[in-house]
Each structure stands twice: as C-alpha cells, then as structure tokens.
Amino acid sequence: MRRPKKYESGEATQYISRRAALRKLQLSLNDFRRLCILKGVYPREPKHRRRAQKGSSDIKILYHAKDIRFLLHEPIVWTLRDYKIFAKKSGRDRAIKDFRNLKRRLAMFPEIKLDHIVKERYPTFIDALKDLDDCLTLLFLFSTFPSLHLIPREQSNLCRRLTIEFLHYVIASKSLRKVFISIKGYYFQAEIKGQKVTWIVPHYYPFKPQSRHEVDFKVMSIFVEFYTIMLGFTNFRLYHSLNLAYPPQFPSNMLQDNADTLKDESSFVSDRITALNFELLRTDKVQEDEEEPDIDMELLEQDGDSKRIIKMKQEAQEVTRLRSLFKGLKFFINREVPREPLVIIIRSFGGKVSWDSSVFSGATYDESDETITHQIVDRPSLSTQYISRDYIQPQWIFDCVNQRQLLPTNKYFLGEQLPPHLSPFVDAKRDTYIPPEEKALHDPSLIETHAQSDEESEDDATAEQEEDDTVEQELLDAQLQRAYQQETAEYKKYGGADGVNEDEEDSDEEDFDEEEQESDDDDEEEELDEKAQRLLEEKQKMSVQSGKVHKVNKRQVHKAEVDEHRLQARMVKPRHRNLFRKLIREKQTKEKEEWLLRKKRRTIETDAKEAKKLAKREARKAAAAAAAAAAHLGAK
Structure with a gap:
C-alpha cells in the first residue's frame, strides 16, 4: 500500500479555496456569490488554517470541498452559464444591428427557477416558519425602497404585495402577540402554528441615497430574490389553512401602480395602508369570530392535575382574551399619527379603525361619528373634542397589547407625560x-396606587411645613435668648452689688442640714448586705439588653473579595486562563x-x-x- 504524501489526506483535502472553487465550477465571482446565497453555502473557518491551506500562511477564503461538489449538480449553474452565452450572442446581434434576431433572443431570455431550492432548504413547513424572521424584516425594508439602479421597481412592488398578504393573514388569524416601538422601527411578534415569528417594520422616512461603499444593494437584492419565492409559498399555505382565497383580490383602486402613484411616495405608502383596512374574501361561510383557538380545551381537561396542563390552560385562556382585546371599540387616527402599525395592531385584536378621508384614502367612517370610542392623537391639544370618546396617545395601544388588558387612559391623555415604554422581548x-x-x-x-402617591405628597408637604416651623422656632429662641441676656446684664448692673439679708442666711443653714441628711443616707446604702448585691448582679446578667449595630467595614470586605479573586485566578490552569479572563x-x-x-x-x-x-x-x-x-x- 502506497504511503500518502503530505497534504493528500486529512484537513488539507476537506477545504478548498474560493479561487479553486471558481475554476472548478467555471463561474464568475458574481455568479458564484449569487449561487452560494441561493443555496445557503458560506465560507468556513478551519481548525488548523495552515494545514487546510497546504502549508500556506496567507489568509484565504475557504469552503468545504463537499459543499462545492454539491454545487456541481445544481441546475442553476447551467442557467448562469446560459447568461454568459446570451450576453455574448445579444451583444453580437446589437453590434451588427440584427435587431430581428435580437428581439427573438430577448423573448427566449433564460430565467432562474428557485422553487426546488426552497423545497430543498425547507423540507417541512415548520422549517420555513422558523426561518421567517430575516425574510420578513428584509422584505418590509425593500417594500419602502424607490426604484434604484440595482433594485427595480417591480421587486419593491412584489415585496410590498407579499408583506401586505402576510399582514392580512396575521389580522385574519389574530396571531399577533407582542409589539414594541424602537429607534429601528416597530417590532412585531406573531405566533403561527406554534412558532414565534418576529419582524421589524421600519419607520417611514423619505429615502436617502447611500453610497456603494456603505450598503451592497446587489447582495441584498439576491437575498430578496430568494425570500420572495419563499414568502409566496408560505402565504399560499397560510391562506389555505384559514380557508381564504389566494391571491387575495383587492379593489381596483388599491395597489395599482400607475404614473401618479409611483411619482408620489406618500401616496404609494397610503395605498399600502388602505389595503390593510380591507376585508378579505373567504372560501367558506365561517366568520372570524367563530374561529376556535389552536389548543383544544376539552383535551386539556382530561389531565387536569398536572402543573404543566394547568399552565397551558391559563395561557390558552389569556390568548383567547387577547384575541378579542379591542373587540367592540372604534378608533379614529389623527393625521399626525403613523397609521400603518396602529392599523395592524387594532385590526389584529378585533377593533375597527379609520382616519381622515380628505387626507388619506380608504377611510371607513368620519371623525364626526358618535360611536367612536377612542381617538389617537399625538399633539398637546385639540380645538374640538367630543365628550363620548377618549383622546389618547399612540403608546396606549402598544402597552395594552403587551400587558394583555385595557389599561386606564388617564396616563395617556393629551399633554400627559407618558409612562416608560417597556420592551416585552426581554427576560423577566x-x-x-x-x-x-x-x-x-x-x-x-409594588404598583403605586393613588392613595400611596397622595400619602407621599402629604408627607412631603408635612416635611416642608416642619422645616418652616423649625426655622421660625429657631428665630424665636434666638430672640428670647437675646432678651434673657439683656435682663441678666441689667440685674448684675443694678441689683448684684447689694448686701446679703438675714433671710438668705437662714436659708443657707437649712441647705446645710439637708446636705448632712443626704450624706447619712449614702452611708446606709453602702452598708447593704453582700448577698443582695450579688443577687442584683445576677439579675442584671439575666436581663435582655438592646443589641448594638455592627458597622461593616467596606474596605475590609472589598479587600477580602480581591484576595479571593486572586486565589481563584491562581488555581486556574494555564490553558484555561484566557477563558477565565x-x-x-x-x-x-x-x-x-x-x-x-x-x-x-x-x-x-x-x-x-x-x-x-x-x-x-x-x-x-x-x-x-x-x-x-x-x-x-x-x-x-
């Protein structure tokens, strides 16, 4: 048996450099990047880089040789090679001005089909739902982009339609669970088929062009190309699980991209929000209110003694209450309030929402409607107000959803300082x-009630009153002290030089007799029995005495902690020292x-x-x- 030479086995054969992979696949760098993104292949970090690079000490981009062999059998490789052939032939026809042949070639343009890749990367539907977070976040971002050099308008339109379809499913299934406002945008979390899906809807700002060095839109558009196919399949499956017609049919005036809509970005966004306030068509006659929760309560009642079953029952009851949180409430959104997140939240929990029809399209009722229960306003005051409704700030909607109950509106009135907006995504x-x-x-x-706050305010007021009283008392004492000093000085000046009277001599004799009597009593006390003194000492030993406060020396405690830490550091093995640090x-x-x-x-x-x-x-x-x-x- 021949002995293998150096770098012919082991880690050197498990890795391959990017240059060697391009040579093996016969693809350009851009096509190789695109193929790796679509197939989910990414560079690897070897355990011993020098062995993997066959003795070379340079830092190279390495891939698993198994992944590259896997890409050799991919049908997309042939489509990418057809692009090269198409570019050469169409360029030749354009050069010789053979436009008839060029038109024929453009009609036969090779298209990449990614259906088999979606099925390959996600064997089950649950696997697709687990990987839906990044997909939704990126598609929501691209749905707000205008037409750019590397992002055609058709791609952003497709992202917009797919995201609206997904939001309609969330509204119809009432699967929204958590919401949060941050600097990045609006965080949403929905529970779909037992999986928690979290995504971000960015704040709407006019698009600011970015330089090519900051953002690589070409790589991002490749991800979007794959995620649009994936979300299309997911929406199809989700809609059919609720007996909804897919694709959803919107009225003719919604999501129609004409010249006027594409010019004005605000109308483009308004059209998207209008579509969210539209009821979808169903393939059956079951209403949204009659839909049952995912958990069967009768099945849980069979084993009611288990703590886990009791906890599941409580969670199921909370979810059923949460699904109808805004049921029976009608909201009106003022023009200064961002409408898209509020429409999603209110409609997901059974409420009705509308806005000013003179400014935005898609309104279902006017501001003068007397049945409106809440009006969402983001300004300190309003000129006209109705008594029959509550005027609240937008944060009330988010806090009600996160706490799963309708909160009192007094802290969210116009001009009120809002309570802190806590994130529901942190661990308690x-x-x-x-x-x-x-x-x-x-x-x-720990909740501060009105009585506690009133008591605190009364305590503060009494403390301030006591401070004022003490200041006044000190002033009065100082005045009295001065008056007393003046009187004593006058007495010494006028009355202190006179002689001593006979009555004063008699009183001195009486004082002397009293002092002698007291000295006799002291002698009697000294002659007490030793037995009685011993009993008194024993009683004093048995008596309970008040304890003394032990003062902790912080310096000594800190010094002991530092010494203990040094001992721990000495006991750590040298190979684990970096981890310990x-x-x-x-x-x-x-x-x-x-x-x-x-x-x-x-x-x-x-x-x-x-x-x-x-x-x-x-x-x-x-x-x-x-x-x-x-x-x-x-x-x-």
Whole structure:
C-alpha cells in the first residue's frame, strides 16, 4: 500500500479555496456569490488554517470541498452559464444591428427557477416558519425602497404585495402577540402554528441615497430574490389553512401602480395602508369570530392535575382574551399619527379603525361619528373634542397589547407625560438591572396606587411645613435668648452689688442640714448586705439588653473579595486562563452597565423630585402673594 504524501489526506483535502472553487465550477465571482446565497453555502473557518491551506500562511477564503461538489449538480449553474452565452450572442446581434434576431433572443431570455431550492432548504413547513424572521424584516425594508439602479421597481412592488398578504393573514388569524416601538422601527411578534415569528417594520422616512461603499444593494437584492419565492409559498399555505382565497383580490383602486402613484411616495405608502383596512374574501361561510383557538380545551381537561396542563390552560385562556382585546371599540387616527402599525395592531385584536378621508384614502367612517370610542392623537391639544370618546396617545395601544388588558387612559391623555415604554422581548428573570416599573408588572404589590402617591405628597408637604416651623422656632429662641441676656446684664448692673439679708442666711443653714441628711443616707446604702448585691448582679446578667449595630467595614470586605479573586485566578490552569479572563471581563462589563443604569435612574428621580418641590414652592409663594394682595385690598 502506497504511503500518502503530505497534504493528500486529512484537513488539507476537506477545504478548498474560493479561487479553486471558481475554476472548478467555471463561474464568475458574481455568479458564484449569487449561487452560494441561493443555496445557503458560506465560507468556513478551519481548525488548523495552515494545514487546510497546504502549508500556506496567507489568509484565504475557504469552503468545504463537499459543499462545492454539491454545487456541481445544481441546475442553476447551467442557467448562469446560459447568461454568459446570451450576453455574448445579444451583444453580437446589437453590434451588427440584427435587431430581428435580437428581439427573438430577448423573448427566449433564460430565467432562474428557485422553487426546488426552497423545497430543498425547507423540507417541512415548520422549517420555513422558523426561518421567517430575516425574510420578513428584509422584505418590509425593500417594500419602502424607490426604484434604484440595482433594485427595480417591480421587486419593491412584489415585496410590498407579499408583506401586505402576510399582514392580512396575521389580522385574519389574530396571531399577533407582542409589539414594541424602537429607534429601528416597530417590532412585531406573531405566533403561527406554534412558532414565534418576529419582524421589524421600519419607520417611514423619505429615502436617502447611500453610497456603494456603505450598503451592497446587489447582495441584498439576491437575498430578496430568494425570500420572495419563499414568502409566496408560505402565504399560499397560510391562506389555505384559514380557508381564504389566494391571491387575495383587492379593489381596483388599491395597489395599482400607475404614473401618479409611483411619482408620489406618500401616496404609494397610503395605498399600502388602505389595503390593510380591507376585508378579505373567504372560501367558506365561517366568520372570524367563530374561529376556535389552536389548543383544544376539552383535551386539556382530561389531565387536569398536572402543573404543566394547568399552565397551558391559563395561557390558552389569556390568548383567547387577547384575541378579542379591542373587540367592540372604534378608533379614529389623527393625521399626525403613523397609521400603518396602529392599523395592524387594532385590526389584529378585533377593533375597527379609520382616519381622515380628505387626507388619506380608504377611510371607513368620519371623525364626526358618535360611536367612536377612542381617538389617537399625538399633539398637546385639540380645538374640538367630543365628550363620548377618549383622546389618547399612540403608546396606549402598544402597552395594552403587551400587558394583555385595557389599561386606564388617564396616563395617556393629551399633554400627559407618558409612562416608560417597556420592551416585552426581554427576560423577566434576568440578572441585570430591572426598572421598578417592570418589577411592578410582575409583582402587583409594588404598583403605586393613588392613595400611596397622595400619602407621599402629604408627607412631603408635612416635611416642608416642619422645616418652616423649625426655622421660625429657631428665630424665636434666638430672640428670647437675646432678651434673657439683656435682663441678666441689667440685674448684675443694678441689683448684684447689694448686701446679703438675714433671710438668705437662714436659708443657707437649712441647705446645710439637708446636705448632712443626704450624706447619712449614702452611708446606709453602702452598708447593704453582700448577698443582695450579688443577687442584683445576677439579675442584671439575666436581663435582655438592646443589641448594638455592627458597622461593616467596606474596605475590609472589598479587600477580602480581591484576595479571593486572586486565589481563584491562581488555581486556574494555564490553558484555561484566557477563558477565565474573558468571563471576568464580561462580568465586570455587566456590573458596570447595571451601575450606570442605576445611576441614571437616581439622577432622573432626584431631578424630578427637585422640579416637583420647586413647583410646589412657586405655587405656595403665588398663593401667599395672592392672599396678601386680597388682604391689602380688603384693608383699603
């Protein structure tokens, strides 16, 4: 048996460089990138780079040789090669001005079919739902793009239609669970077939052109090309699970891309929101309200003793209540409020929504409708208001969904300072800093009631009143002290030089007799029995005495912790030392972040208290000035 030479076996044969892969596949770099994105092949990092590169110390882009052999049998490779042939032949026809042949070739343009790749990468439907997060986030982003050099308008239109179809499924199935507003956009989380799908809808801003160095739109458009096929299949399956007709048929005035719509970006966005407020056609006669939840409650009742079953019952009941959270409520959105996220949320939980028909199309009722229960406004005041409805800020909708109940609207009125908007995507039992408002959500005993706030305000007022009283008392004491000093000085000046009277001598004798009697009593006490003194000492030993506060020396505690840490570091093996340092560094960064958040919270609270005290003092001074002015006018 021949002995293998160096780099003929082992890790050197498991990896292949990108240049060798291009030579083997006979593709250009752009076509190879496109093929790798579509097939899900990505570079690998070998354990021993020098062995994998056959002794070379240069840093190369390496792939698994098995993945490259897998790409050799891909039908798309032949389509990519046909592109080269098409480009050469069409260029030749254009050069010799053979337009008849060029027209024939354009009609036979080779198209890439990605259906088999979707089925290959996602063998089951649940696998596709698990990988839907990045797909939705990217398609929602591209649905807001205008026509660019590498992004045709047809691609953004397709993204817009597919995302609207998906949102219609979320609204019809009432599968939305969590929402959150952030700087990046609006976070949504839906529960579809037992899988949690999270995506971001970006804020609508006018598009700002980016340079090619910052964003590679060509690579992103390749991902979009695959994700559009994937989401199309997913929407088809989801719609048929609800007995909805696919593709959904919208009215003729919706999602029609004409010259006027494509010129004005605001009308382009308005058209998309109008489509979300439209009811879809069903293939059966079952209404949305009659749809049953995914969990069968009768099946759960068979095994009701298990804690897990009880927890599942409670969650199922919460979900059923959440699905009809806004049922029976009618909302009206003002023109300054972003409509798209609110329309998605309100319609997903059974509510009805409309807006000003004179500004945006697709309104279902006017502002003057008396049956409106809530009007969403994002300005400090309104000129005309109706008594029959609540005027709230948009955050009320998001907080109601996250807390799974209709919250009181008094904290969300016009001009009110809003409570903190807490993220529902964080772990409630995490080790890092947790704000007190989030703690109050999980522990109802920590919720600050109106009575507690009133008591705190009364305590602050009494404390301020006591401070004022102490200042006044000190002034009075100082005045009395001065008067007493003046009287004693006058007494010494006028009455202190006189002689001593006989009555004063008699009183001195009486005082002397009393002192002698007291000295006799002291002698009697000293002659007490030793037995009684012993009993008294024993009683004192048996008596309960108040404990003394033990003061902790922080320096000694810190020094002990540092010494313990040094001992731990010495016991770590040399091969694990870098890992130990990394863990310690992560722990220190977490502690620093928590300390910074606590410090930030303390400064905010102290500033708020100072502002509150200052406002009370100013109000008290104004009241006192008004009272003095009224008394002065009454005296006149």
